[in-house]
Each structure stands twice: as structure tokens, then as C-alpha cells.
Amino acid sequence: MLRIVILIGAVLIAMAGVAGASDELDALFKDYSQNRFAEDPFAATDAGETGYNDRVPSVSPADHERRAATAAAFLGRLDAIDPSGFSADDRVNADLMRFILKHEIALAAFRPWRMPFLADSGFHTNIGNVAAATDFRTEKDYEDYLERLSALPDYLEQHIENMRVGVAEGYTQPREILPRIMPSFEAMASADVQSHVLYKPFLRMPAAMSERRQRAIRREGAALLESSVIPAFADLAAFMKEEYLPNARQSLGVNETPDGSGYYAALVRYFTTLDDADADEIHEIGLREVARIRKEMTEVIDAAGFDGTFEEFLAFLRTDPQFYAKTPQELLDRAAWISKDIDGRLPAFFGKLPRQPYSVEPVPDNLAPNYTTARYVGAPLDAAQGGQFWVNTYKTEIRPIYQLAAMTLHEAVPGHHLQIALSKEMENAPDFRADFYPHAYGEGWALYAEKLGVEMGVYQTPYEHFGRLTWEMWRACRLVIDTGIHVKGWTRQQAVDYLAGNTALSLHNVQTEIDRYIAWPGQALAYKMGELTIWELRAKAEKELGEDFDIRAFHDAVLAEGGLPLDMLRVQIDRYIAETKAGAGN
Numbered sequence: 001m002l003r004i005v006i007l008i009g010a011v012l013i014a015m016a017g018v019a020g021a022s023d024e025l026d027a028l029f030k031d032y033s034q035n036r037f038a039e040d041p042f043a044a045t046d047a048g049e050t051g052y053n054d055r056v057p058s059v060s061p062a063d064h065e066r067r068a069a070t071a072a073a074f075l076g077r078l079d080a081i082d083p084s085g086f087s088a089d090d091r092v093n094a095d096l097m098r099f100i101l102k103h104e105i106a107l108a109a110f111r112p113w114r115m116p117f118l119a120d121s122g123f124h125t126n127i128g129n130v131a132a133a134t135d136f137r138t139e140k141d142y143e144d145y146l147e148r149l150s151a152l153p154d155y156l157e158q159h160i161e162n163m164r165v166g167v168a169e170g171y172t173q174p175r176e177i178l179p180r181i182m183p184s185f186e187a188m189a190s191a192d193v194q195s196h197v198l199y200k201p202f203l204r205m206p207a208a209m210s211e212r213r214q215r216a217i218r219r220e221g222a223a224l225l226e227s228s229v230i231p232a233f234a235d236l237a238a239f240m241k242e243e244y245l246p247n248a249r250q251s252l253g254v255n256e257t258p259d260g261s262g263y264y265a266a267l268v269r270y271f272t273t274l275d276d277a278d279a280d281e282i283h284e285i286g287l288r289e290v291a292r293i294r295k296e297m298t299e300v301i302d303a304a305g306f307d308g309t310f311e312e313f314l315a316f317l318r319t320d321p322q323f324y325a326k327t328p329q330e331l332l333d334r335a336a337w338i339s340k341d342i343d344g345r346l347p348a349f350f351g352k353l354p355r356q357p358y359s360v361e362p363v364p365d366n367l368a369p370n371y372t373t374a375r376y377v378g379a380p381l382d383a384a385q386g387g388q389f390w391v392n393t394y395k396t397e398i399r400p401i402y403q404l405a406a407m408t409l410h411e412a413v414p415g416h417h418l419q420i421a422l423s424k425e426m427e428n429a430p431d432f433r434a435d436f437y438p439h440a441y442g443e444g445w446a447l448y449a450e451k452l453g454v455e456m457g458v459y460q461t462p463y464e465h466f467g468r469l470t471w472e473m474w475r476a477c478r479l480v481i482d483t484g485i486h487v488k489g490w491t492r493q494q495a496v497d498y499l500a501g502n503t504a505l506s507l508h509n510v511q512t513e514i515d516r517y518i519a520w521p522g523q524a525l526a527y528k529m530g531e532l533t534i535w536e537l538r539a540k541a542e543k544e545l546g547e548d549f550d551i552r553a554f555h556d557a558v559l560a561e562g563g564l565p566l567d568m569l570r571v572q573i574d575r576y577i578a579e580t581k582a583g584a585g586n
Contacts, residue, residue, distance in 0.1 A: 021085030025094060028077050029430035032097070035074075036432070039067055041148075042130045047435055048380025053134060054144035056155040059113060059123075059162065068108035075101040092561060092568070093430055099565050100436065103270045110263040114166030115173060116159055119181055119519035120371045120512065123159050124188055124236060127152065128197035128364065135383050136201050139209055142217045145201060149224045153232035160239050167247045171257050175248035176492055177515045178240075180370050185240045187366040189233040193225045197366055253486040254521040264486045267522030272529045273440045273565035279483045282525055286479025289528060290502060293473045300469060304462035317504045323400045323463065328362060328393030334401055335391045336360040338408045338458070345456045346414060351552040352559070354421030358387035358412055368394035370512055374407045376416035378435075381424050387417045398506035403467035405460075409453040410471070414555075415446035423562030438563045439523060444530015445558070447475055451531075470504040475531070477502055478517065478524035486521045533566045534558065537573045544577050548584045 037044035041052035057063075078097055086094060116123045136142060166172050173181070193199055202218045209217075255261045268277045294310075301313050308316070317323060325331040339360055346353055356379070363371050377388040389412040392399065409415055419442065424434045450468055459465045477499050484490035484498075492514060500510045517524050537558075542549045557576035564572060 021081055021083070022087065022090055024081045025078075025086075025090055026430070028074065028081075029093065029097065029432060032074055033431040035070060039063075039070075042126065043435075045130050046133050046378075046380075047431075048135070048382055050135065050141070050144075053141065054147035056148060056151045059116075059155065059158045061111075061113070061162070061165070064108065064111070064113050068105060071101050071104045071108070075105065089428070093433070095568060096433060096436060096564070099273070099438070099568075100432070103266075106266050107263075107270060110259055110266065111171075112263075113162050114169065114171045116162060117173070117181070117519075119173075119177060119515035120184070120367065122184070124156070124233070125184055125367060128188075128366065129377070131198055131201055132377075133379065133383070134201065135380070137206055137384070139206075139213060139217075142201070142205070142221075146217070146220055146224065149198065149221065149229055153228050156232045156236050160236060163239075163244060167244060169258060170249055172244065172248040173519055174252050175245065175250055176252065177518050178245045178248055180511070180515055181519075182237075182240060182245070183369055184367065185233075185237045189230060189237040191230070191366070193222045193230070196225055196230065197364065198229065199225060252492060252518060253489065255486050260486075264521050268525060271439045271522045271526045273438045273526075274529070274567070277525075277529075279487045282479050282529065283483040283488070285532075286476055286483070286528070289476035289532075290473065290480060293469055293476055294502065297466060297469050297473065300462050300466045304466070311501075314504050317400065317402070317463070317466070318506060323402055325396045325399065325401055328396055331393050331396055331399055331401070331404075332360055332362060332391055335389070335404050335408055338405055339389065339412050342408060342413050342453075342456070342458055345458070346418075349452070349456060349551055349555060350414065350418070350559075351556045352422065354418055354425060356381055356386050356417075356421040356424070358389055358417045358421075359385070360412075361388045361390055363390045363392040363394065365394075368392055370515070372512065372516065373399070373403075373509055374411045376411040376420070378417075378420045378424075381421075387421060389417065395508065398508045400467065400504070400506070402461070402463040403471065403504075405453060405458050405464045406450045406468040406471040409449045409458060410446040413449075414452065415449035416442065418449075419445050419559055419563075422559050426562050429562070433562050436563045438565050439526035440530035440533070440566050441563045441569060442530075443527040444532075444534055444566075447472070447527045447531035448534045451535075466504065473503050474499070474505060474513070475524075475527040479528050481514070482517045482522065482524045485518055492518065530566065533569065537570065541573060541577055545580055545584075548580055553580065 037047070037049050037052055040057050041055045042057060044052035075098070078094060078101065081094070083091070083094065131145070134141065134145065136145070163172070188197070191197070199221065202221045205214045205217070249257065251257070253260070254264050254267075257263070264279070268279055268282070269275055272282075298310065301310065304313075306313050306316070325334065339358075358376075361377075362368075363375070371392055371394070373392050375390045377390055379385055379387055389408070391404075391407070411417070420437075423436075426433065450471055453459055453468065454465075459468055481490070481495045481498055485492075485495055495514045495517070496510055499505065499513060500507060503510075505513070538554060541554050554573075554576070557573060558569070561568075561572055
């Protein structure tokens with residue numbers, strides 16, 4: 001009897017230890033999310049947290065130092081929790097939090113706040129995205145927005161001061177790419193009030209508000225924009241033109257900035273989610289992939305019956321009017337049709353589909369000229385709108401229709417929208433996981449989705465197949481070009497020639513893409529590295545499971561835990577394989 005009592009006591013103590021560890025983790029996750037939203041009200045808005053919609057982030061150097069110290073404190077708390085009491089879910093959550101904090105601390109050491117914009121976006125354009133993501137339903141929502149607008153001039157001024165530090169320390173975007181970025185600053189400063197992106201929320205207001213109150217809020221919003229917000233953007237544009245651009249660095253690769261080689265190495269580890277990622281090895285992987293895909297492209301050219309060289313075929317695709325929409329609406333209509341066609345094919349390949357819908361939208365006019373071809377913009381699950389598949393309709397003569405199928409598979413379904421919406425629908429997961437986005441997983445999945453479209457029967461013509469290969473080649477070239485620019489001293493023209501010579505991308509898109517890799521070191525590596533890992537894991541599952549392999553179950557397993565670093569994804573798929581084998585043996 002005494003022995004039974006002792007055993008029961010031991011079990012109860014163990015259970016108490018598990019509960020204690022879980023409670024400590026839950027408290028840490030809750031504190032982390034609250035701190036994150038308090039520090040970054042824009043992220044709170046994007047996540048659907050309305051309690052921060054009346055403010056903007058504070059971005060002074062002291063603020064950034066405090067955030068890095070806070071991240072280190074959170075990591076210390078996490079490390080102090082005894083992992084022996086973790087459940088399986090706790091272990092996943094803890095490992096993800098450790099990944100986030102570890103990289104947050106590592107990257108903060110290089111003070112990236114000195115260079116707060118990329119080739120196609122930045123702090124100045126993100127404000128418009130945040131306004132679009134705000135859920136305006138009540139009078140208070142508009143009152144909060146007016147407070148946020150009032151705070152914007154100080155927010156912009158803080159960024160100007162941060163960039164002045166960057167100029168003084170030789171840490172800027174390269175002068176060579178700045179002329180193509182400047183219009184995004186000028187657009188925010190030159191638009192009149194009624195057409196300004198930040199005025200859009202006032203154009204359609206809730207019917208429950210009285211017309212009198214609606215008019216008063218519109219007047220106040222217009223006055224704020226005219227008297228302080230647009231002038232603040234004008235000051236920013238003047239700073240960029242008169243102070244930043246003339247003093248920007250002449251070098252191209254981030255490795256040529258102070259501590260740049262260490263920063264690039266840290267970025268490579270972050271974006272690939274691999275601690276042992278090596279730029280030289282990635283460069284070689286890219287060269288091998290380029291050679292493999294080039295062979296497949298030649299086979300498709302032969303299947304199309306084209307009589308000419310590879311270069312002549314690229315010229316044909318870039319210049320023949322049959323491959324281009326005549327109007328922006330025609331391009332959007334075609335993208336929408338492809339989207340619905342893919343929607344109908346999904347149940348054969350996925351056991352679980354997201355509830356949230358998505359729409360097809362044009363890239364906003366203020367972003368379009370130097371913006372990428374397409375992008376997915378998510379939305380909180382309880383927002384008044386679903387996710388958005390953005391299609392760039394600027395200059396339809398450079399937007400080939402034969403690439404729309406691959407583009408839709410990547411940005412909408414089964415790519416970004418399907419994956420991101422499912423991650424938001426995860427049950428019993430801490431809040432931070434809903435919008436956690438490890439790039440190699442997210443972009444790798446979307447690139448995998450492009451090739452999955454072959455099995456799904458999405459590609460209808462040899463030209464669409466070539467468009468898909470062009471997009472895959474584009475991502476393989478990124479491995480070569482990104483490392484070439486930031487490690488091996490490539491010039492911009494060398495990068496342009498390499499991308500233009502291997503893909504059917506329009507020359508305009510080639511130019512904007514190269515600017516993107518220059519301005520955003522390391523991120524372009526995520527796509528191919530992630531995709532190769534997912535195909536490797538699928539091959540492993542197919543081999544080990546044989547006749548028990550189910551494509552729907554495999555995809556559900558890849559997506560089940562939301563975004564994961566690649567090493568954690570390997571563990572997830574190993575578990576799926578083992579559980580499937582165990583189930584088949586019963």
C-alpha cells in the first residue's frame with residue numbers, strides 16, 4: 001500500500017512539474033506578445049489588436065537598444081524554464097520562441113534601424129498598408145486613426161535622424177539604386193489630400209455614424225493631412241533628395257559596410273533558418289540549380305515547336321503582343337479566373353483548407369512603378385476583408401500573361417494565402433505563432449506550390465510551363481546573385497545580365513528585382529533553400545511510406561504547425577512518417 005501511495009505521489013509531483021512549466025511558458029508568451037504590440041503598434045494593427053490603433057512606434061536609438069535588452073531578458077526567462085516538464089506542444093512553442101529571440105538579438109547588434117527602407121517598401125510606405133489593414137467599424141476607430149495621424153510627423157522625423165546616423169557611419173542604401181526608390185518617397189509627399197493613400201479610410205465610413213459626425217471626422221482628417229502629415233512627408237522627401245542620396249555609399253554589397261560581412265552572415269542564417277548556412281555553399285547550389293532548370297527550359301522550347309535559339313525564344317516572349325494584356329483590368333480578370341480554377345482543384349491535394357477567403361487586387365499606384373510583380377497581403381481572421389493577392393498592373397506590356405499561373409499558385413493558393421490563413425486558424429497556439437513567418441518555410445512553400453501546379457493540372461500551354469520554369473529559374477538565380485553581390489563583389493550590371501540571360505522576366509522586372517536583392521540582403525535566399533528542403537522531405541516520405549503515402553496527408557503535415565524553421569520542419573515530417581507507419585501497422 002505504501003508503495004502505491006509513493007508512486008501516486010511521484011506521478012502527482014511530475015504532473016505538477018509539467019503544469020508549472022506550461023504555465024511559465026504561457027506567461028512568457030503572453031508577456032512577449034503584449035510587449036511586442038506595445039513596442040510596435042503597427043504590428044498590433046496588422047494582427048487585429050485594436051487597442052494600439054491610436055499610436056505609432058517610437059524608433060529612436062534608445063528604443064531599439066531597449067528592445068534588444070528586452071529580447072535578451074525574454075530569452076533568459078525561456079532558458080530558465082525546465083524543459084523536462086514540457087509537453088510536445090510546449091517544446092515546439094519554446095523552440096520557435098527561442099528562434100525568434102535568438103535572431104532578434106543577433107540582428108539588433110548590427111543596428112539595422114539606420115537603413116529603414118528597401119527598394120520597394122519601407123517605413124514610409126508601410127504606413128499606408130497599416131491604414132488599409134485597420135478595421136474601421138466605429139467612431140472610436142476613426143478617433144484612434146486621427147490620433148495616429150497626429151503622431152506621424154514625429155515618427156518620420158525619428159527615422160530621418162536614424163538615417164542621418166547611417167549616413168555619418170557609411171551605412172546607407174547604395175547610391176546606385178536610390179534614383180529608382182525616390183519616387184516612393186515623393187508619392188507620399190506630392191499627393192493631394194483627397195487622393196492620398198492615408199485619406200482612403202475617410203472615403204467609406206460606417207452607416208451607423210451620423211452624416212454630421214462623418215463630415216466632421218473627414219474635415220479633421222483632411223486638415224491633419226494638409227497641415228502636418230503631408231508636409232512631414234515633404235520634409236522626408238527633401239531629406240532623401242538633398243542629404244541622403246548625395247551622401248549615400250558608392251559600394252553595392254552590404255559586406256562593404258562597417259561590420260557588413262558579419263551582418264550578411266547573420267542575415268543568411270536568419271532568412272534560411274539554418275544555423276550552418278554558408279554563402280559560398282549556397283552560391284554553388286544556385287549554380288547547379290540554374291544548370292538543371294536551363295535543361296528543362298530547353299525541353300519546353302522544343303515542345304512549343306519554336307525554331308530558334310534560347311535567346312531568341314526569350315526575345316519572342318518579351319515582345320510578342322499575344323503574351324500581354326491590353327488593359328490592367330484584363331490582367332486582373334485573368335488572374336482572378338486562374339485563382340478560381342485552382343480553388344476547385346485544391347481538395348484533391350489538401351485535407352484541410354482555410355476558411356478565410358482572398359481577393360485579387362492591383363498593387364497600389366503609389367508603390368507600383370518599382371514594386372515586385374505580385375505579393376500576398378494577409379488580414380486578421382476577424383477583419384472586414386480577407387487576404388489580398390496583389391497583381392502589379394503598372395505597364396501591362398511588361399506583365400506577361402503566361403506567368404500568371406505560377407504567380408497565382410505562389411501568392412494565392414496553394415501558396416501564401418493557404419499557408420498563412422491556415423497558420424492563423426491554428427487552435428491552442430500562443431498568439432505569436434499566428435503571424436510568425438520564417439522566410440525559408442513561407443517562401444519555400446510558395447515556390448513548392450508553383451511546381452505542385454504541374455501535378456494539379458494548372459499549366460495549360462508550353463508557354464505557361466515555361467513561365468513556371470522562368471519563375472523557378474528566377475529563384476535559383478537569386479542564390480547566385482544575392483551571394484554574388486554581397487560576398488563576391490558582383491556589379492549591378494553583372495547581376496542584371498545574369499538574371500536577364502537565364503529567365504524570360506521583362507527587363508523592367510529584372511531591374512526592379514536586382515534592386516531588391518541589393519537593398520534586402522539575404523532574403524532572396526529563402527525561396528530556393530526552403531523549396532529544396534520540402535521536396536527532399538516529400539521524396540523521403542514517398543520512399544518510406546510507399547503505398548501508404550497520401551499527398552493530402554503529407555501537405556497537411558507540412559502545414560499543420562504553421563511556420564517552422566527548416567530543421568523543425570524535418571522533425572515534423574519525421575513524426576508524420578513514423579505515425580503513418582504505426583497507423584498502417586495496426
